[in-house]
Amino acid sequence: MLGLYRFLKYSAILGWSAFVIGPFLWALSTSFKTSEGIVSGATYIPWLQYKPSLEGWGVLFRRGGQGIDIIGPYLASLTVTLSASAISLVLGTLAAYGLSRFRYKAGPIKNADITFFFISQRIMPPIVLAIPFFLMLQAIGLLDSKLGLILVYIALLMPIAVWVMVDFFNNIPIELDETAMLDGCSPVKTFFRVILPNCKPGLVVAGLFCIIFGWNDFFFAFILTFTKTQLLPVAVVSLNSSVTPWWSLSASALVSVAPLVILAFIVEKYLSRGGLAGAIK
Amino acid sequence: MFASRQKFIFLLPGLLVLVAIIIFPLLFTIRVSFSSWDVMFPGLDWIGAKNYVRLFADTRFWGSLARLGLIAVGTVVIEYLLGFGLALLVWRELKFARFFRVLFLIPMMTTPVIMSVIWRTIFHESLGPLNHIFGLLGLDQIPWLSTAGMAVVSVMIVEIWQWTPFMFLLLLAGLMSLPKEPFQAAAVDGAGPFRTFFMVTFPLMAPISIGTLIIRLIEASKIMETVYVLTSGGPGTATETSSYYIYIRGLRDFQIGYAASLSVTYLVMMIVALTILAKILTKAFILKDKA
Numbered sequence: 001m002l003g004l005y006r007f008l009k010y011s012a013i014l015g016w017s018a019f020v021i022g023p024f025l026w027a028l029s030t031s032f033k034t035s036e037g038i039v040s041g042a043t044y045i046p047w048l049q050y051k052p053s054l055e056g057w058g059v060l061f062r063r064g065g066q067g068i069d070i071i072g073p074y075l076a077s078l079t080v081t082l083s084a085s086a087i088s089l090v091l092g093t094l095a096a097y098g099l100s101r102f103r104y105k106a107g108p109i110k111n112a113d114i115t116f117f118f119i120s121q122r123i124m125p126p127i128v129l130a131i132p133f134f135l136m137l138q139a140i141g142l143l144d145s146k147l148g149l150i151l152v153y154i155a156l157l158m159p160i161a162v163w164v165m166v167d168f169f170n171n172i173p174i175e176l177d178e179t180a181m182l183d184g185c186s187p188v189k190t191f192f193r194v195i196l197p198n199c200k201p202g203l204v205v206a207g208l209f210c211i212i213f214g215w216n217d218f219f220f221a222f223i224l225t226f227t228k229t230q231l232l233p234v235a236v237v238s239l240n241s242s243v244t245p246w247w248s249l250s251a252s253a254l255v256s257v258a259p260l261v262i263l264a265f266i267v268e269k270y271l272s273r274g275g276l277a278g279a280i281k
Numbered sequence: 282m283f284a285s286r287q288k289f290i291f292l293l294p295g296l297l298v299l300v301a302i303i304i305f306p307l308l309f310t311i312r313v314s315f316s317s318w319d320v321m322f323p324g325l326d327w328i329g330a331k332n333y334v335r336l337f338a339d340t341r342f343w344g345s346l347a348r349l350g351l352i353a354v355g356t357v358v359i360e361y362l363l364g365f366g367l368a369l370l371v372w373r374e375l376k377f378a379r380f381f382r383v384l385f386l387i388p389m390m391t392t393p394v395i396m397s398v399i400w401r402t403i404f405h406e407s408l409g410p411l412n413h414i415f416g417l418l419g420l421d422q423i424p425w426l427s428t429a430g431m432a433v434v435s436v437m438i439v440e441i442w443q444w445t446p447f448m449f450l451l452l453l454a455g456l457m458s459l460p461k462e463p464f465q466a467a468a469v470d471g472a473g474p475f476r477t478f479f480m481v482t483f484p485l486m487a488p489i490s491i492g493t494l495i496i497r498l499i500e501a502s503k504i505m506e507t508v509y510v511l512t513s514g515g516p517g518t519a520t521e522t523s524s525y526y527i528y529i530r531g532l533r534d535f536q537i538g539y540a541a542s543l544s545v546t547y548l549v550m551m552i553v554a555l556t557i558l559a560k561i562l563t564k565a566f567i568l569k570d571k572a
Binding site for chain 1: 287288289290291292294295296298299302303305306307309310313363366367370371379381382383384385386387388389390391392393394395396398399400402403407408409410412413414442446450454496499500502503505506510523524527528531532537540541544545547548551552555
């Protein structure tokens, strides 16, 4: 009975693992193919089924007609994601601390309503804001620029930072603040001296979520940039619609998703430590 | 002491930035929805509720909403069941638990549109691996993206691949935060694994289950990118979700005014639907709690 249970358990785990990894292995295999390995039907194993070639990877770093030149979009994506995440994290953390520790009141609006306002922004479908964002950025001359995208992404990411951090602060005992204040610290000083140094786990999780949703956004980058600025997802998807062969498509996809997959391995311990649980209730 | 003026230093910068970036565009969309703004006459005139009257009879829009509802609820329920199952599997003693935990998270780290590009090659009917493997197993070749029914299934498969990890992550975090005592008590009572799950684990997880389901429903209500890459809404309009339909009306046909009225209606419908779903979920889980 116990043996059967363990058999089923490991089968389920291995089955799901195969489903998860499958697309990556397929893309990896495809990225080394030439047309010989594709046109005659699906092949999987290099040397045995097709002759591997580095053409798909070479194209990524080549400029001009045949090249994709992925470095430019890579740097643009990195700049936009990191700037927007950092700003959202700072503003979101400050707001979350305020909402966790102080009482705000404006007419019937109280703390819970303000917190809800922040978090509820996630309900907004991007398409609803796309056209006004377009006209707004056009009006201030930031269409097709990194700065314009950073502004838009702040609105997208700050709710995530507030969501994770409000709960994180709620779980830090308020006595910590009170002791510091009794020692004569102002609220601002208390926050920077006493609270912030204890926030690493929360900040890592909030920052990670911001980076995931920033790096992976396609829609706004697609609508609000054209030629001067091009982010990674837009660059890769535009290959999809042209006649780009599968091998360079696969190589560019793998290069694009690699940074966050590596990041996942680095910060895993923060994610599964249970710190997130409260944020969901 | 806590009622210091300094408290505004914390809240206001973030709040003002968010209000500035979100509220004006939203108000603008509402205003534009009462105009006839299109590619021929760009500008803000006032045509009353004409766009809303037109929308009322737009079966393609209502069809896209119904389809979105089906795809969103369908994928989220499947993601929940799979995510909960996987979380339970790696929760307790397991060899290489840490390795599998990270592995299971990977899809949510990847860019949905980019992985959809890869999925499109996987679903390719003659050159893709999926039909190839089906062939080796002696199964029928499946027209993954070219028939209405299978195209919906394909979109759902990609969504489930992408977002089950998110469900898994939150539910696992929930499981790890549960108190130990109820489980010890159940063990003392001699409850088996199934009884323990239904009498202890599941009820304790109810608030977390509700939370994760709602978060995922919110995100799923915006589905469009996978559709854009995999099927472009097709074949016909078989996989067209509301966001994608509004995108076509607004940014392909440049019927800005009409698209704005669709947007406002879509947003209101989503808020209403999600509020109702949240109520239903809360009731369902609490009823099960008592049973």
